[in-house]
Amino acid sequence: MLSKQRVMAAARWKEVDQIPIFANKSPMGPKLIGRKLNRAFFLDDAAMTSSEMALLDLVDDDVVCLNLAPALQDVLGARLVWPDNDHPQFGAPTISSLADVQELADGLEPSRVIQNEFVQALLATTRAVKKIIGETVALEVNCYGVFNLAARLMGLERLMGATLRQKALVHRLCDLIAGTQVGLAPHFVDAGADILSIGDGMSSPACISPRVYGEMALPYLTQTIQGFRRTGAITLYHPCGGEYPIIDQVGQTGADILYFSELVDLDVAQKIFARRHAVAGGVDPVHSLFMGDERIIDANIKQIIKKLKYKSGVIIQPGCGLSPNIPIINLQTMVKSTRKYSKNMQ
Amino acid sequence: MAKIECLHYEAEAPVSPGGQDYPRALDLPPDAGRMGLEGKESLFQAMAKAVVDMDEDSSARLSEEAVRRRYDAFEAIDQGLTKGMEQAGRLFEEEEYFVPELLLCADAMDAGVEVLKPHIKKVDEEAKCRIVLGVISGDTHDIGKNLVKLMLNSAGFEVIDLGRDVDPEIFIDRAQEAGARIIMISSLMTTTMEGMLDVVKILKKRGLRDQFKVAVGGGPVSQAFADRIGADAYSPNANHAVRLAARLSVELAGDGTGELAGNL
Numbered sequence: 001m002l003s004k005q006r007v008m009a010a011a012r013w014k015e016v017d018q019i020p021i022f023a024n025k026s027p028m029g030p031k032l033i034g035r036k037l038n039r040a041f042f043l044d045d046a047a048m049t050s051s052e053m054a055l056l057d058l059v060d061d062d063v064v065c066l067n068l069a070p071a072l073q074d075v076l077g078a079r080l081v082w083p084d085n086d087h088p089q090f091g092a093p094t095i096s097s098l099a100d101v102q103e104l105a106d107g108l109e110p111s112r113v114i115q116n117e118f119v120q121a122l123l124a125t126t127r128a129v130k131k132i133i134g135e136t137v138a139l140e141v142n143c144y145g146v147f148n149l150a151a152r153l154m155g156l157e158r159l160m161g162a163t164l165r166q167k168a169l170v171h172r173l174c175d176l177i178a179g180t181q182v183g184l185a186p187h188f189v190d191a192g193a194d195i196l197s198i199g200d201g202m203s204s205p206a207c208i209s210p211r212v213y214g215e216m217a218l219p220y221l222t223q224t225i226q227g228f229r230r231t232g233a234i235t236l237y238h239p240c241g242g243e244y245p246i247i248d249q250v251g252q253t254g255a256d257i258l259y260f261s262e263l264v265d266l267d268v269a270q271k272i273f274a275r276r277h278a279v280a281g282g283v284d285p286v287h288s289l290f291m292g293d294e295r296i297i298d299a300n301i302k303q304i305i306k307k308l309k310y311k312s313g314v315i316i317q318p319g320c321g322l323s324p325n326i327p328i329i330n331l332q333t334m335v336k337s338t339r340k341y342s343k344n345m346q
Numbered sequence: 347m348a349k350i351e352c353l354h355y356e357a358e359a360p361v362s363p364g365g366q367d368y369p370r371a372l373d374l375p376p377d378a379g380r381m382g383l384e385g386k387e388s389l390f391q392a393m394a395k396a397v398v399d400m401d402e403d404s405s406a407r408l409s410e411e412a413v414r415r416r417y418d419a420f421e422a423i424d425q426g427l428t429k430g431m432e433q434a435g436r437l438f439e440e441e442e443y444f445v446p447e448l449l450l451c452a453d454a455m456d457a458g459v460e461v462l463k464p465h466i467k468k469v470d471e472e473a474k475c476r477i478v479l480g481v482i483s484g485d486t487h488d489i490g491k492n493l494v495k496l497m498l499n500s501a502g503f504e505v506i507d508l509g510r511d512v513d514p515e516i517f518i519d520r521a522q523e524a525g526a527r528i529i530m531i532s533s534l535m536t537t538t539m540e541g542m543l544d545v546v547k548i549l550k551k552r553g554l555r556d557q558f559k560v561a562v563g564g565g566p567v568s569q570a571f572a573d574r575i576g577a578d579a580y581s582p583n584a585n586h587a588v589r590l591a592a593r594l595s596v597e598l599a600g601d602g603t604g605e606l607a608g609n610l
Contacts, residue, residue: 205441209443
């Protein structure tokens with residue numbers, strides 16, 4: 001099977017030749033082409049394309065994943081801090097009241113959103129990558145979920161307090177963010193994206209209670225995923241962080257693939273969601289991929305695959321996004337071990 | 347929604363993350379309302395409950411009542427508000443409370459402390475255990491650090507908060523300046539975790555390693571990582587950080603320096 005066929009089959013619980021593997025490799029790419037993961041990189045479609053292709057050659061996993069999060073944060077007017085060589089971080093709040101949200105909404109005309117320089121760069125990258133990989137490898141466009149983005153606009157502490165004291169503000173902001181995400185989705189599918197995904201650690205039980213999640217985050221995560229689904233793309237949702245307390249709720253998003261952190265046992269998740277949702281995750285990004293070596297990673301993958309009941313409906317993936325200092329050889333080991341142990345699995 | 351009677355006025359009890367009324371942190375005497383919380387202990391219990399219930403108004407009013415009755419302000423903080431924050435910390439550890447609830451409990455505690463602070467008699471500043479706390483350079487994620495700070499403060503530790511994106515040298519310089527012997531470092535990213543190692547290395551290079559306890563924490567940090575970089579301790583969450591600080595300060599006291607373990 002080609003990589004894309006394998007991924008699509010796994011997402012739909014159809015027969016696969018081996019378990020697909022998503023390496024979360026993108027942050028390591030800039031270094032390969034002599035660049036840094038910084039603001040200029042995210043505005044340079046040629047660099048992003050070269051970076052992804054260089055990584056795909058080296059790591060040889062089953063997906064190319066492009067990062068829409070910086071673009072979406074810029075669209076929403078987030079004030080970011082750009083480290084020398086890492087993902088952008090929260091700088092200062094821009095939203096503190098309903099009036100601020102209204103002002104933001106007034107400026108989010110679809111024509112302006114699509115013309116955003118980061119959005120344009122990523123659309124160009126999506127087209128260029130698709131032209132190269134065609135239908136051989138799955139192409140994913142990933143962005144933050146509503147709470148992650150709201151935290152970038154309000155500041156995390158203020159957002160956390162607002163979930164209990166300024167509910168109307170959080171609802172309005174999340175609705176606006178979800179609408180913006182959904183509005184952008186068809187453009188990326190037209191450009192070649194096969195999978196649209198969101199990751200939202202700030203609405204996970206690492207931050208908020210299952211009750212607040214159900215009341216304030218889930219409706220908008222669902223709005224985003226359902227909007228993505230209407231484009232015909234495969235959808236993936238990553239509720240990043242200690243997900244067991246909300247495991248009964250995450251399926252309500254309707255995402256085709258539920259991607260869990262390593263804190264959720266992949267085999268347990270697979271049984272819970274069997275034939276309803278595919279599941280992804282399993283690999284410990286810190287102890288295995290950052291601190292570990294070939295032996296540790298191989299043992300980690302072997303153990304994960306050994307415990308799985310089904311060969312389909314599952315994707316092996318690091319439990320969280322990775323930083324650029326993960327050794328590429330560790331990602332290569334993860335891919336090789338996944339193929340080695342899943343090929344002959346019944 | 348349940349009503350809790352405190353000092354002849356009523357406060358609405360918020361609903362817990364689980365959907366039920368919040369657990370009673372410290373049971374008031376059944377007739378406390380009718381009694382008007384006459385006893386000191388009853389008042390302190392009500393103050394603790396106001397913190398657990400995230401009720402800033404009650405916390406402030408009960409603290410005003412403690413002042414009116416001429417109770418020792420430090421004792422009111424220590425036996426009332428702090429007990430409430432300790433209970434909130436336990437509920438956080440038990441996943442009954444989450445980050446928003448803990449932050450609002452801290453707001454309620456602050457509301458009471460603001461009332462009581464001007465009435466605190468002279469505190470022996472030298473006797474307080476000082477901790478230098480910050481997020482390592484390159485990292486601006488500070489909510490975990492802020493939770494640790496509020497829990498340490500409420501436990502009576504003096505926290506020198508260096509903020510986020512802090513250079514390793516600064517941790518040591520500021521600890522030396524402040525006479526703090528515990529350095530707590532947070533990081534959320536694998537790219538910045540190695541900066542924690544730099545703190546340990548610089549301490550060794552300056553010949554100061556034995557004089558400080560270094561504790562680390564944050565999303566990707568673990569005991570294994572703490573061991574690898576030669577840190578003295580690792581804390582998985584904010585509430586644990588308080589017990590950890592207490593242990594480290596006891597260990598420091600054991601070396602003859604007379605450090606105290608906050609209020610623990």
